[in-house]
Amino acid sequence: MSNLHPSLAITEEVAQALRDGTPVVALESTIISHGMPYPQNVTMATEVEQIIRDGGAVPATIAVLDGRPRIGLGPDDLELLATSPDVAKTSVRDLPYVIAGRGHGATTVAATMRLAALAGISVFVTGGMGGVHRGAPLTFDISADLTEMSLTNVAVVSAGAKSILDIGLTLEALETLSVPVVAYRTSEFPAFFSRSSGHEAPMRADTPDEIAAFMAAKWNLGIAGGIAVVNPIPAQDEIPPNEINDIIDRAIADMQALGIHGKEATPFLLGRIVEITGGASLTANIALVNNNAQLGAQVARAFADLAA
Numbered sequence: 001m002s003n004l005h006p007s008l009a010i011t012e013e014v015a016q017a018l019r020d021g022t023p024v025v026a027l028e029s030t031i032i033s034h035g036m037p038y039p040q041n042v043t044m045a046t047e048v049e050q051i052i053r054d055g056g057a058v059p060a061t062i063a064v065l066d067g068r069p070r071i072g073l074g075p076d077d078l079e080l081l082a083t084s085p086d087v088a089k090t091s092v093r094d095l096p097y098v099i100a101g102r103g104h105g106a107t108t109v110a111a112t113m114r115l116a117a118l119a120g121i122s123v124f125v126t127g128g129m130g131g132v133h134r135g136a137p138l139t140f141d142i143s144a145d146l147t148e149m150s151l152t153n154v155a156v157v158s159a160g161a162k163s164i165l166d167i168g169l170t171l172e173a174l175e176t177l178s179v180p181v182v183a184y185r186t187s188e189f190p191a192f193f194s195r196s197s198g199h200e201a202p203m204r205a206d207t208p209d210e211i212a213a214f215m216a217a218k219w220n221l222g223i224a225g226g227i228a229v230v231n232p233i234p235a236q237d238e239i240p241p242n243e244i245n246d247i248i249d250r251a252i253a254d255m256q257a258l259g260i261h262g263k264e265a266t267p268f269l270l271g272r273i274v275e276i277t278g279g280a281s282l283t284a285n286i287a288l289v290n291n292n293a294q295l296g297a298q299v300a301r302a303f304a305d306l307a308a
């Protein structure tokens with residue numbers, strides 16, 4: 001383990017890549033512990049690392065284990081995150097609690113961004129980002145992922161936001177927070193399971209080089225904060241919007257009937273959607289993560305080339 005940052009445990013492979021300017025791609029762990037069932041979660045986590053490697057970058061899956069923020073994980077760590085009931089969903093505000101309590105934490109998009117930035121990693125791949133929940137004008141449920149994107153200099157590659165969120169309000173919040181939203185090879189903001197959301201994307205890029213140039217332009221000006229790169233699910237893997245939206249409506253109704261809210265809301269909805277679709281949503285989810293990993297590796301390489 002190397003200590004580029006004294007509070008982080010960075011694997012030797014990742015530390016070496018960071019020193020050499022080899023492209024590195026961060027990956028989150030809430031998607032493993034609280035976003036997918038076992039064993040598909042650990043298969044996905046392993047596969048996505050391999051896709052990043054095949055794309056010419058070094059993967060760095062991020063989590064807190066035994067109170068230590070870890071940048072880069074091994075197979076046993078992934079297995080623990082995929083199976084242990086003692087892994088807390090950890091956003092930025094939870095980091096001090098989990099670290100001081102020497103617990104295990106699966107990091108959300110927000111917490112992964114923060115730890116990635118501390119380690120010096122600029123590109124992060126996930127499935128879907130958090131956002132403004134439906135009903136937020138009454139519940140105030142707005143993901144800290146949005147706050148973090150306004151603060152921390154990391155490009156986040158996702159497949160957009162699923163309609164468990166209010167996509168229109170999420171786009172409004174991102175505008176207020178001055179977070180660029182760049183859609184890849186589309187003019188529409190993608191809706192995770194579906195390529196189409198009915199909402200126009202604020203910006204568009206058609207090559208990884210354009211995205212890398214965009215990152216450099218923002219950060220060279222000293223404009224703090226991330227970039228939301230939204231990459232539509234491949235056409236052959238998508239679930240049509242009308243089909244998935246009915247299912248999401250049911251999942252939200254079930255959540256409300258059970259009184260589930262706060263940090264439990266997103267994990268409950270993700271699990272319920274997998275149940276209702278009999279696993280079809282999980283297949284789509286894995287396909288879009290893999291697709292994002294391919295793009296993330298390309299963006300990391302393009303960004304590393306700019307610095308070389």
Ligand code: PSU
Nearest residue numbers: 030031035108109128130143144263266
């Ligand atoms: N959306 C998904 N899959 C996920 C998540 C969101 O499609 O796994 C996870 C991510 O880790 C994200 C977190 O950062 O949920 C957001 O949780 P909340 O809505 O409680 O902020």
Ligand code: MN
Nearest residue numbers: 141142143262
């Ligand atoms: Mn929330």
